[in-house]
Amino acid sequence: MEIKSIEHPTLKVPYEVLNKKFRTTQKTLDKEISLLQTAATELEKGLDNSPSVGNITKLLDGVIERLNVLKRKAEESIENELKYANVCKKRLEHIKQNVTNTASLHKSPNMRMEEDDEHSNESQIAIAAANQWKKIRLNRLIVEHFLRLGYYDTAEILANRSGIRDITNIDIFQVSREVEKDLAQHNTTKCILWCIDNKSKLRKINSDIEFKLRQQEFIELIRKGERLNAVKHAQKFFPAFEQDQLHEIKKAMALLAFPIDTELEPYRSMFDIKRWEELLVNFRLENYRLFQIPTQSVLSVAVQTGISALKTPQCYSANSRNINCPVCQPQISEIAEKLPFSHCAQSRLICRVTKKPLNENNHPMVLPNGFVVGELAISLITDQDGNVVCPFTNEKWSNPKIEKVYVM
Amino acid sequence: MEACEAVEREISKVITKFSGIKEDSSNSINELISILSLYLASLRNLEYNSKTPEQQIEELKNVIKKCKSKVQTISTEHRNSHASVSKVGKAIDRHFTQDYNNESITPYDLFESDKHIEILNQIIAEHFYRQGLNEVADSLVTESKLPPEEDIHLELFADLYQMWEAITHKNLTPALEWVTQYSSELEARHSSLEFKLRRLAYLQLLQQGVNSQAEAIAYTRAHFNKFINRFEKEIQMLMGCLIYLPSGYGDTPYDSLFSEDLWLETADSFIKESCEIVGVNKDSCLEIIVNSGCYALPALMNLKQILLKNRVSGVWVENRELPIEIDLGSEFGFRYHSVFTCPILKVPTNENNPPMRLKCGHVISKDAMHKLVRGLLLKCPYCPKESGVSEAKKIHF
Numbered sequence: 001m002e003i004k005s006i007e008h009p010t011l012k013v014p015y016e017v018l019n020k021k022f023r024t025t026q027k028t029l030d031k032e033i034s035l036l037q038t039a040a041t042e043l044e045k046g047l048d049n050s051p052s053v054g055n056i057t058k059l060l061d062g063v064i065e066r067l068n069v070l071k072r073k074a075e076e077s078i079e080n081e082l083k084y085a086n087v088c089k090k091r092l093e094h095i096k097q098n099v100t101n102t103a104s105l106h107k108s109p110n111m112r113m114e115e116d117d118e119h120s121n122e123s124q125i126a127i128a129a130a131n132q133w134k135k136i137r138l139n140r141l142i143v144e145h146f147l148r149l150g151y152y153d154t155a156e157i158l159a160n161r162s163g164i165r166d167i168t169n170i171d172i173f174q175v176s177r178e179v180e181k182d183l184a185q186h187n188t189t190k191c192i193l194w195c196i197d198n199k200s201k202l203r204k205i206n207s208d209i210e211f212k213l214r215q216q217e218f219i220e221l222i223r224k225g226e227r228l229n230a231v232k233h234a235q236k237f238f239p240a241f242e243q244d245q246l247h248e249i250k251k252a253m254a255l256l257a258f259p260i261d262t263e264l265e266p267y268r269s270m271f272d273i274k275r276w277e278e279l280l281v282n283f284r285l286e287n288y289r290l291f292q293i294p295t296q297s298v299l300s301v302a303v304q305t306g307i308s309a310l311k312t313p314q315c316y317s318a319n320s321r322n323i324n325c326p327v328c329q330p331q332i333s334e335i336a337e338k339l340p341f342s343h344c345a346q347s348r349l350i351c352r353v354t355k356k357p358l359n360e361n362n363h364p365m366v367l368p369n370g371f372v373v374g375e376l377a378i379s380l381i382t383d384q385d386g387n388v389v390c391p392f393t394n395e396k397w398s399n400p401k402i403e404k405v406y407v408m
Numbered sequence: 409m410e411a412c413e414a415v416e417r418e419i420s421k422v423i424t425k426f427s428g429i430k431e432d433s434s435n436s437i438n439e440l441i442s443i444l445s446l447y448l449a450s451l452r453n454l455e456y457n458s459k460t461p462e463q464q465i466e467e468l469k470n471v472i473k474k475c476k477s478k479v480q481t482i483s484t485e486h487r488n489s490h491a492s493v494s495k496v497g498k499a500i501d502r503h504f505t506q507d508y509n510n511e512s513i514t515p516y517d518l519f520e521s522d523k524h525i526e527i528l529n530q531i532i533a534e535h536f537y538r539q540g541l542n543e544v545a546d547s548l549v550t551e552s553k554l555p556p557e558e559d560i561h562l563e564l565f566a567d568l569y570q571m572w573e574a575i576t577h578k579n580l581t582p583a584l585e586w587v588t589q590y591s592s593e594l595e596a597r598h599s600s601l602e603f604k605l606r607r608l609a610y611l612q613l614l615q616q617g618v619n620s621q622a623e624a625i626a627y628t629r630a631h632f633n634k635f636i637n638r639f640e641k642e643i644q645m646l647m648g649c650l651i652y653l654p655s656g657y658g659d660t661p662y663d664s665l666f667s668e669d670l671w672l673e674t675a676d677s678f679i680k681e682s683c684e685i686v687g688v689n690k691d692s693c694l695e696i697i698v699n700s701g702c703y704a705l706p707a708l709m710n711l712k713q714i715l716l717k718n719r720v721s722g723v724w725v726e727n728r729e730l731p732i733e734i735d736l737g738s739e740f741g742f743r744y745h746s747v748f749t750c751p752i753l754k755v756p757t758n759e760n761n762p763p764m765r766l767k768c769g770h771v772i773s774k775d776a777m778h779k780l781v782r783g784l785l786l787k788c789p790y791c792p793k794e795s796g797v798s799e800a801k802k803i804h805f
Contacts, residue, residue: 004411005706008504011415015497018422022493029486033479040472047469051460057451060468063475064444070479071437078430078486085423088496092419096412128673132576138698142532146548149525154547158536161544294506299698300519303528305708306701309734313758314745319804325744326693331527335518343729344756349746349805357743358805366765370803392804405803406769408751408790 003095006302009144009293010091013169016291018084025077032073036066087166094167098133136164143168145299150284152177176287183280186220188213191283201290209286211241215252216279219270223260230256307332308339319392347407353377353391364405369395372405411503418496425489433482440475447471505709529554535694540566565688568679575675580609583678593685601681603639604674606631610646611665618654625650704734746805752776752789765803767795774802
């Protein structure tokens with residue numbers, strides 16, 4: 001079952017968003033309700049203590065006001081939850097299409113095209129539908145791969161062009177795109193907001209990203225020559241992390257004593273501007289962890305296993321290269337270099353001339369020079385005068401001895 | 409299927425629940441607002457500084473009490489729906505594997521190296537150029553800082569791909585033009601492509617309703633004549649459609665003719681045949697690789713789990729073989745190389761250990777032959793014949 005093995009992130013990401021929306025909704029509801037309760041209690045007190053019409057009108061008006069706010073907020077936020085529940089549903093429907101297509105491949109046909117002897121018309125239709133699904137899957141995987149590498153524009157163009165935006169995580173990753181842009185410009189603001197927004201989840205996965213941001217802010221203050229402000233910054237933010245990050249905090253504090261162009265490690269690399277790039281990658285990875293997305297993209301896993309499943313020793317031998325074989329393409333064979341070969345327990349032979357399998361219907365025959373071709377190819381390599389020409393070496397024989405080969 | 413259904417069940421429950429809560433809460437809040445508004449209106453009729461009448465005070469107290477408990481219910485109900493939400497997550501985890509998460513099939517990720525990422529990006533860019541999706545490919549080249557490239561073969565394919573795409577968007581004109589241009593080649597191949605396209609064009613006319621009836625009939629007279637010998641039955645069926653034209657095709661035997669999939673299938677036949685005629689590779693390398701990989705993954709993942717349980721590692725060893733066979737041939741119908749696996753030693757042959765044909769015609773590997781030889785003679789392991797080592801011949805598959 002292919003979908004079981006590769007579609008986990010497709011569903012899990014919108015689920016995580018749904019779960020988060022649930023929490024925010026609950027928070028909003030509770031906050032609004034408690035405000036309403038306070039207004040209602042005020043009104044109750046008013047009724048008991050100073051029940052003048054004026055006072056009661058005012059208090060009652062307040063309660064109604066709060067009710068209206070509650071109504072609006074409840075509708076908005078539940079609508080939001082429903083939106084992501086529907087995203088999950090939509091993706092499931094898309095994944096299910098594949099299963100239905102594969103299933104209908106095995107159904108018996110009722111409309112036959114006369115000349116199609118290999119496949120019935122209906123199973124051809126099912127194959128076409130399954131292929132279409134695979135094309136969409138490939139585009140989905142590529143979009144996710146691009147998002148992961150930060151090629152947001154390309155991901156966007158591809159998703160819109162192929163109409164698959166809804167079933168990719170582009171919109172969900174819009175926030176992280178903003179954060180990354182901000183980090184690339186050496187700003188921490190948006191990333192800090194993101195940390196606050198996901199505080200409980202980040203704590204659960206033991207993330208140290210917030211500390212890293214605070215540490216970087218501290219370093220930047222020193223870089224700007226504002227050592228005093230740096231100390232204030234440290235007083236404000238570092239104590240919250242003293243349990244896990246004491247060592248890092250000490251290292252950071254020591255920076256106060258060094259000039260920013262120090263050659264001494266580890267302080268030199270702490271001042272390195274490259275740390276921002278690391279921070280960006282770090283954020284990206286933490287974001288994946290948050291959504292429980294694997295660190296390796298499905299595309300990259302699929303490419304590697306796919307190449308392995310196709311790779312044969314013949315891809316590397318000059319006289320058996322095949323221009324249609326992906327692994328024989330120079331670029332791909334470079335990637336393939338270290339990957340495992342496919343396993344082949346039984347000989348699998350095809351005729352080099354007709355590209356048809358060699359079996360009892362197309363018996364393998366050996367030419368005098370040792371090259372094997374299928375029985376069906378013999379007439380193709382025989383010229384008008386009855387001479388047989390080897391298609392590989394151009395050797396020519398008149399009336400050669402072409403013998404059968406038995407493969408067990 | 410089962411996996412999808414299980415998750416879908418849970419999701420549907422969540423949707424019903426939220427919709428219910430949304431409706432209930434709106435209703436009860438609306439009700440409260442309208443009751444309280446009535447009181448407010450009646451209070452506004454009274455003298456501003458006078459004391460609120462006792463009866464109203466009592467009634468208001470009751471209403472407020474009710475109001476407090478009602479809004480509390482909204483919160484409680486919403487909180488209780490969390491169980492259904494988390495069930496969705498559990499269903500996803502249970503029915504879909506997140507295995508390659510921590511311990512991947514591939515113990516090292518090739519695409520952690522910049523060089524390999526660059527190659528992969530190049531392959532992806534080529535894949536899009538082939539399809540004529542130049543805007544995607546160009547954007548990738550810019551964003552990933554790839555050197556640009558040009559290749560005539562990509563353009564040839566891109567033209568055909570555009571026609572393919574047009575068919576899937578129900579525009580037959582470019583494909584029909586192409587078919588007319590290559591009609592002699594198609595005829596030589598006994599192709600049914602033109603018929604398939606004409607059939608769709610006719611059906612498309614029918615779908616415009618009774619008004620196009622005359623036009624549809626004229627179309628068949630103009631184009632179906634030459635197909636009558638090969639597709640008599642289909643044409644009968646197509647003309648039969650006219651019976652139901654006024655009443656629609658639901659529940660008639662002709663319904664299946666109007667399925668979307670017929671368009672996809674025709675589009676597929678088009679790309680297959682046109683690529684063969686023009687002489688370009690129909691499949692993109694990336695597509696073949698990724699589809700093969702997705703096909704291989706479940707088996708490899710299962711195996712990995714078994715091996716892990718038995719504390720054996722090594723699903724994936726550099727430059728060795730995968731531990732199991734992934735039969736792409738029967739799944740996708742393609743195979744690019746002959747692999748001869750020695751029936752004695754069970755290893756694939758290579759240039760150092762080539763296949764040898766014994767005098768009797770049976771083939772074994774050279775290494776196997778040397779193991780079986782006694783003196784200068786060798787008995788074939790598959791038949792009673794004996795032959796000399798020198799009589800064995802190296803062959804190339």
